Amino acid sequence: MGAWDQRENYVREGKPSYLDERRFTQVGRSVPRIDGPAKAKGEAVYTADMVLPGMVYGKIKRCKEYAHANIKKIDCSKALALPGVLAVLTGDEAPNKWGIVPASANETALAVGKVRFYGEGVAAVAAIDEETAEAACDLIEVEYEPLPALLDPFESMARAGEVNIHENAPDNILHKGDQIYGDVDKAFEKCEYILEKEFKTGRPQHGYIEPMSAVASYDTQNGLLHLWASSQVPHYLHRQMSIVLEMPMSKIRVTLPAVGGGFGGKGEAAASEFVACLLSRKIGRPVKVTFERADVFYTSKGRHPCYMKWKIGLDKDGYIQAVDFDNTMDKGAYAGWGVVVMFYTASMVHLPYKVPNARSLVRNVYTNLPTTGAMRGLGGVQPRFAMECMLDELAEMMGISPYELKMKNAIDSGYTAINNMYVPHTEYKKCLQTAVEKSGYLEKHGKLPFGKGIGLAGGYYISGTAYTLYQSYKPHTSVTLKVDTEGGVTVLCAAAEIGQGCNTVMAQMAAEALGVHYEDVHVQTGDTEIGSFDLGSFASRLTYASGYAINEAAREINFKLREMAGGLLGCRADHLEIKDRMIYSMFEPKFKIEWATVVQKYVNSVGALSAVGHFSPPRRKGIDIITGNRIQGANIGHSPTFGFSCQIHEVEVDVETGRVYVKKVTEAGDCGTAVNPMSVDGQVEGSIMFNMGACLYEDMKFDAKGKHLNPNFHDYKCPTFMEMPDMDTNIVDSYDPTAPFGVKETGEGAVQPTFPAITNAIYDAIGVRFYQVPITPEMILKALKEKKEKEAGCGCGCGA
Amino acid sequence: MFMNNFEYFAPKTPGEAFELVGRLGKKAKILAGGTDLVILMKDKIVSPECLIDITNIEEFEGIKYEPGKGMVIGATTKNSEVQYSEIVKEKYYALAYAAGEIGSSQVRHMGTIGGNSCNASPSGETPTPLVALGAKVIVSSAAGDREMPLEDFITGVRRIDLKEGEILTKFVLPEPAPKSASRYAYMGARDANEIDCVNMAVNIELEADNQTVKSVRLVMGSVFVRPLVSAAVPALLNGKKFSDELVEKAAEAAQGEAKPITDIRASEEYRHTIVGVLARRLLKEAFAAAQEV
Structure with a gap:
């Protein structure tokens, strides 16, 4: 057993362990990650490291002339004539449309008929080496008819009649929606404090270290296709491949080697994967396609820029009465996760504060810029930025501390939002308190010298998802547990370890559930043929979902082992507990036997043990059985539980150069039970x-x-790490009794407060509020200059 | 992403190198670390038929300091060696600091000080302090050596005064004046792996009274096609007692001389502002340091 984490503060005394569901021995250990040593030593095998016998290399020819153009003609003859070239591929050879959201699928493996963004793939080549493939791409001649490039969502809507990006979207809008709860206009009439602001967010990308790579091997004898890829969603990839290649899923296997980060960017299929598979099928040899960094910038689906209009009203006591939210999002060229992200922004207004009336009008607009999509904290980051900045400003209007205002409005456990979103458990107030106390926020806020500032912001995120746009309501995660005398315990699940640490926490949870040690458990993930079904690594869902399924499967195995042990010990099976590699009676110490012995007896007499557990997310809409009415709401954006956090940033602004230095961050997070506190720290620091x-x-x-x-x-x-501030991250004591092992997310919630905490701190430092990110040194200088001019005003200091 | 095929030469002696450079002429590029050249080749901005790697030639490498005479730095001396050299830090502080701010650790251990000047990027780190310190370059060929100030050697963006058959072999730095100090600073979006939007070096020498500026040299990088030596700053400060008011004037004068452009890294206006900020800060820092000497 490893050392207990020093911060472990759960009191274990006072009651027998069988009466205490928090009496964990494996969950809560800061064990080193399963994948850590190989990665630290540089021995982990990533897709791009793979070489198969007879393997050749694929490259994609990209449109570097235009962001929007009709393709008149593609001439590959010169490329095909180049020695070493084995095949070329164009979009019309695989025109089936794929997309992560089935209803809005509108992408093709390579462009068909037209290109809609700069760098879109128009053709591909397979050749004996990468160099030849690249040379062959240069020899492909493409004739374009340029179209006006729409680079702004408002221009795109205004010129929709003249320039159309997708045939089936005549208004250049992917989707729009209204989510109206309560009576917002009436509520504003009664408000004492009303603030209206417009916000804009930038266009960042994930910045994962490993560019996409795919190796595909099609066996011409048996028609089986094996794809190795750098993906967060082996299942979705599997499905999209089946659609584009017109092959049954049972003939395709997807395997993930080590994956070097995703943050949402590998949460959809990628052109590298389609092209590798299509070329491999065409030539009957394994094909590898690895992206360069520029390819990633062209195609990886970063965060939606949002143009948001906000109005928030408080009553005279500071309680939020109404939120009015209008969001225009820059979708880029293709749909991707767009519909989901859009509705998430709408649902994010409902937490972590009590909002009795809310109206969200949202639209996601096509442009000829890179497709936007899922990026860490999807749909939450932009509205959270605005709301937390506005509450800071509203607190100032009221003359109270932002901390007081947020505490006043923060939700409690068991809260049901007006859109029917249900929060079984929250320690959000504890997060606010902890961060405020540890940072000395109340002593510093408003009192630091000019140029130094401190800012507070809170946030939350879904923990798992009720993904209602999936094609069926089958369980979203299934885990098979296998126990035998040879391999010990093996967890089989087609989940994706992308660096977030799911293999490690799955091993800890399986060990806890089966009463063995973390070190006894093997985890097999990332393979659609070996593992049981899983939807993928997104929506901060895996710890919760796999924990639930692991518990369910373990119950079945434990039942069998207890019966066997009861027989061996001569006591009742339901008196037996399994913990710490022992099976023992809760009541009488003399009935005790080693877990491994019981497993051996079971296997010898019955055979190897295995069981499958499942997780299905809860749903919050449906039919009222009495009235027959449909109950709406909490559709997208609902989840079985939610993680919460608070961040306090201390900044220094160089008022001469405009550089902002984040010096210290104090964070407090409610991630439920921290399965691996060290891993939580890593996630939180990484998020910040x-x-x-x-x-x-x-x-x-x-x-x-x-x-x-x-x-x-x-x-x-x-x-870079030169910019990394001092960080004081705190895991608040939390346990969600409705969650497996009491867990919640921590991978995406901790990104939510960062924009507003920094922005509020900058205001505290220099007295200028920003409503746009990124906040660049040039913006700081410009704002300071304007402030100075305004203050100088007529010279009398009146501010006029 | 892929370079053209090229022939690779790795001469061991200056004689071999001069022979190769003379014979291959325009067909060849000199490889002295490659942290810039290889990127240009991968982007197909240059596609030389031959590369002549001069990093195996002992005579072109190393730091030699002779008290009272000054320092000679071989062109193929790694930037990291300049960064960590105690004697460079002691005598030519601005240069050691600038060398330590180039790219990443890996780049500094591969790239050379000669390469940094020959690449002639306006945002290059070491040319600015080298010029401020009065460095001269030795350009050698089979026919002999030419010597010139570094500011004359770099003639424009990626343009240097290197004739066919010549190799930049050495930097010669004069012994620092007794009451003098040099400082370097840069501005960019972040503090590592950064391409500067402005960089600057100041070398200041004081009279015995510790107050009067005997001579000052202020050099700006990334605001002109090559390192820009301020004429106005010495005109304002030389012979005058150092004061904050004078510094303000000098900073304004430097801003007046800078000719920055707008690009992806910064706007012309921002660069202009930063020239003033860095000039103020560096003049004060260098003055304070010189008082301590």
Whole structure:
């Protein structure tokens, strides 16, 4: 057994363990990650490291001339004539449309008929080496008829009659929706404090270290296709491949080697994967397609820029009465996760504060810029930025501390939002309190010298999802547990370990559920043929979902082992507990036997043990059986439980250069039971750095024609460890009794407060509020200059 | 992403190198670390038929300091070696600091100080302090050596005064004046792996009274096609008692001389502002340091 984490503060004394569902021995350990040593030593095998016998290389020819153009002609003859070239591929050879959301699927493996964004793939080549493949791409001649490039969602809507990006979207809008709860207009009439503001967010990308890579091997003898890919969603990839290749899913196997990060960017299929499979099927040899960084910038689906109008009203005591939210989102060229992200932004207004009346009018608009999609904290980051900044401003209007205002409005456990979203458990107030106390926020806020500031913001995120757009309501995660005398315990699940640590926490939860040690458990994930079904790594769902399924499967195995042990010990099976590799009576110490012995006896007499457990997410809409009415709401955006957090950032602004330095971050998070506290720390610190990037540094830029200006890590600036602030991350004591092991998410909730905490801190430092991210040094200087001019005013200091 | 095929030469002696450079002429590029050249080749901006790797030639490498005479730095000395050299840090502080701010650790251990100047990027780190410190370059060929100030060697964006058959072999730095100090600063979006939007070096020498500026050299990077040596700042400060008011004037004068452009990294206006900020800060820092000498 490893050492208990020093911060472990759950009191274990006072009652027998069988009466205490929080008496964990494996959950709560800061064990090193299963995948850690291989990665630290550089021995982990990523897709791009793979070489198969006879393997050749594929490359994609991209449109580098236009962001929007009809394809008149593609001539591949010169490429085919180049020695070493084995095949070429164009879009019309695989025209079936794929998409992560079935109802809005509108992408093809390669462009068919027209290109809709700069760098879209128009053809592909397979050749004996990458160099030849690249040379062959240069020899492919494409004739285009340029179309006007729409680079702004408002321009796109205004010119829809003249320029159309997708035939089936005559208004250039992917989807729009109204979510109206209560009577917002009436509620505003009674408000004492009303604030109206407009916000805008930038266009960051995930910045994962490993570019997409795919190796496909099609066996011409038996018609089986095996795809190795860098993906977060092996199941979706599997399904999309079946659609595009017109092959049954049972003939396709998807395997994930080590994956170097995803953050949502690998949450859809990628052109590399389709092209590798299509080329492999065409030539009967394994094909590898690996993206360069520029390919990632062109195609990876980053965060939606949002143009938001907000109105929030408080009553005279500071209680939120109404929120009015209007959001225009830049969808980029294709649908992707767009419908989901859009509705998430609408549902994010309902938590973590009590909002009795809310109106969200949202629309997601096509442009000829890179497709936007899922990115860590999907749909939450943009509205959270606005709401937390506005509450800061409203608190100032009221003359109270933002902390007081947020505490006043924060929800409690068992809260049902007006849209029917149900929060079984929350420690949000404890997060606010902890961060405020540990940072000294109340002593510092408003009192630091000019140039230094402190800012507070809270946030929450879904923990798992009720993904109502999935094609069926089968369980979203199934886990098979296998126990035998050879392999010990094996967890089989087609989930995706993308660096977030799911294999490690699954091993800890399986060990806990089966009463053995973490070190006894093997985890097999990332293979659609070996593992039981899983939807994928997104929506911060895996810890909750797999934990639930693991518990269910373990119950079956434990039942069998207890019966066997009861027989061996001569006591009642239902008096037996399994913990710490022992099976023992809860009441009489003399009845005790080693777990491994019982397993051996069971296997010898009955055979190897296995069981499957399932998880289906809860639903919050449906039919009222008495009245027959349909109950709406809490559709997208609902989840079995929610994680909460608070961040307090302390910044220094160099008022001469405009640089903002985040010096210290105090964070407190409610992630339920921390299965692995060390891993939680890593997720939280990573989250803060992640959105510090998009708040102060990162933005994709384009010229007037839609051509990328910074598709590389030279000019797309992620913060480095030189920018990393001191971090004090705190896991507040929390246990959700409705969740398996009491768990919640921590991978996406902790990105939510970062924009507004920094923005509020900048205001505290220099007295300027920003309503747009990223906040660049040039913006700071400009704002300071304007402030100075305004203050100088008529010279009398009246501010006029 | 792939470079053209090229022939690779790795001469061991200056003689071999001069022979190759003379014989291959325009067909060849000199490889001295490759942290810039290889990127240009991968992007197909240059596609030389031959590469002549001069990093195996002992005579072109290393840091030699002779008290009272100054320092000679071989062109193929790694930037990391300049960064960590105690004697460079002591005598030519601005240069050691600038060398340590180039790219990443990996880049500094591969890239050379000669390469940084020969790449002639306006945002290059080491040319700015080298010029401020009065560095001269030695350009050698089979026919002999030419010597010139570094600011004359770099003639424009990616343009240097290197004739066919020549190799930049050395930097010669004069012994620092007794009461002098040099400082370097840069501005960019972040503090590592950064391409500067402005960089600057100041080398200041004081009279015995510790107050009067005997001479000052202020050099700006990334605001002109090559390192820009301020004429106005010395004109304002030389012979004058150092004061905050004078610094303000000098900073304004430097801003007046800078000719920045707008690009992806910063706007012209921002660069202009930063020239003023860095000039103010560096002049004060260098002055304070010189008082301590």
